[in-house]
Amino acid sequence: MTENHGTGPTRVPGLLYGGDWNPEQWPEKVWAEDVELMAAAGVNLVTVGVFSWAQLQPDARHWDFGWLDRLLDLVHAHGIAVDLATATASPPAWLVRAHPEVLPVTADGVRLEFGSRQHYCPSSTAYRAAAVRLVRALAERYRDHPALALWHVHNEYGDHVQECFCPASAADFRGWLRRRHGDVDELNRSWGTAFWSQRYTSFDQVEPPRTAPGPVNPTQLLDWRRFCSDALLALYRAEKAVLDELSPGVPVTTNFMSMLKALDYWEWSRHEDLVSDDAYPDPADPNAHVHAALTYDLMRSLKAGRPWLLMEQAPSAVSWRPVNVPKPPALHRLWSLQALARGADGVLHFQWRASAAGAEKFHSAMLPHRGTAARGWRTTVALGAELRRLGEIAGSRLRGQAAVLLDWDSWWALELDDHPSARMRWTDLLRPWYAALYERGITVDFVPPTGELDGYPLLLAPNLYLLDTATADRLHRYVRAGGRLVCGPFSGITDRHDHVHPGGHPGPLRDLLGVVVDEHWPIPDGATTAVDLDGTALRAERWSEWIETEGAATVARYTDGELAGRPAVTRHRHGAGSAWYLSCHLGTDTGRVLDLPLAEAGVRAELPDLPDGVEATRRYGADGTGYLFLLNHTPAERRVPLDRTGTRPLTGTDLLTGAEAAGAVTLAPLGAAVLRTPPTEERP
Structure with missing residues (x-):
């Protein structure tokens, strides 16, 4: 039996089990019952204080920590640790009424109102000052509390507010642009402002990409996406700086939202001590477990294989889908184990006790409205017992047999407007590639453009629309050294400024792939194009390309339409390795092509005779x-x-x-x- 390492940097032994607890919604007489039931269910960690700002600070001049003092003492007395939230995800009414500029503004100029959550502008100095003040008060008071095991900054950044278009955001954006581009001449070069007479003579003339008469400058939109991710990250880092100063040694996290387009999680995870994620697979989706596995592989990869934490999942049904299907007990157990199977060291939930009021009162809980007589309570107790039996796996790791290259810059740029097809969406392109490896029992790691590629015999790039020469050079070296690269369509198109590479597509990958793209050939909705793979009929959808080989061997050809007889899939020897190019989107047929580089790279499943499902x-x-x-x-x-x-x-x-x-x-x-x-x- 291996040594029990606990969850990453936390001091709690074994696997973490528990969930969000919102005791401020209940009379204190309920708290004692709650902690007794938590102990009975095997709960060893609860998240508290996520939405408690108004409770902790009833107005600008007064604090009320007495209730939280009593709460932390109570859970500690029952052997339960605390993931203490900074409560900054929901600013109180007194703050937004005193500083209405805190409220975010849409691209159409509408200021969003109080009454929900995450109602703040990321660039608001009033919001940041109040948030940092709250975090400092919490850290000074609870840094030495024996229940404290983890700091939980904010909650689900980017869930409701990903951008703001107010004057404060505009000023912040201009400052960000000055730091990135240096001077306005460089900004003009980067943004290609010679087009449509968009040239600036001063940074003061630049505004956020608000609603405009027609298409907005694509590089401005790309820089805006980068800025918005950085603006929210700056908020997180401001809070973490206080916690690192006053509470050193206690790990800090913020809960991610699976594969979220808005935030560059590679950059965010560099500033987390422990990666945590909120995942809500849909029980009505027969492929939900495949999508969940993809997300969990990403969470594990963000810290190069270190254990991560499933911070939130639903014990049964959620409350925010049009139809909220419950989870059978066996499915809840299975999906909890799946997170552990892909590197998690804990399974937490939203939430502990079902709310009696508010927008999430019909969201399932570990302790349902019916209490301990409910089916859900029996599931809670049973899962806690099983996680205790699995405690020794904490701290163990797994590594993928293949890697997928994921670049948030390229994702953002790919999905800008005015492209040959609006159907080329990153997650839609990724999922059939991932599903093919999942079905074959191959575990996948994700790597950033600057990540370590050594040790992976196979590297998949379903799309690299935006590709700088430095990343292209790394791919050249990887293949020359013996790696196998499989690259998907519409790749190598633009540089980091979203300017088209000279010399034809796929730009800096042209020599590596041994092909040139003469013309993109999007496929209309509902239509497909036939492809022949050595006698096997495949169907391309969404996208195809007129390509010509420049040293690459043709592996599959188009067999109908204007592209009939032309290459569809190619393979090019390069040094000791090979580079494959799929010029079309093959959907569920993708795996039939990937079988070839998988075999060539010697990538095998953990168990070769794994039954379907x-x-x-x-x-x-x-x-x-x-x-x-x-x-x-x-x-x-x-x-x-x-x-x-x-x-x-x-x-x-x-x-x-x-x-x-x-x-x-x-x-x-x-x-x-x-x-x-x-x-x-x-x-x-």
């Missing part, structure tokens, strides 16, 4: 002990052989049941097993 990943402890997760996402029983290609079969002990496993494991419908396997030298 079964997910398998393996985490490794510091001493090499393995933890093989087998998750059955189907409504039918599945038998999973433990044989592996070229090595002896796996054996192990199921930590959930204590049963020994050899040869095969039988999984119940929506069932799971977590096998402790002996130490091995095979781990990544």
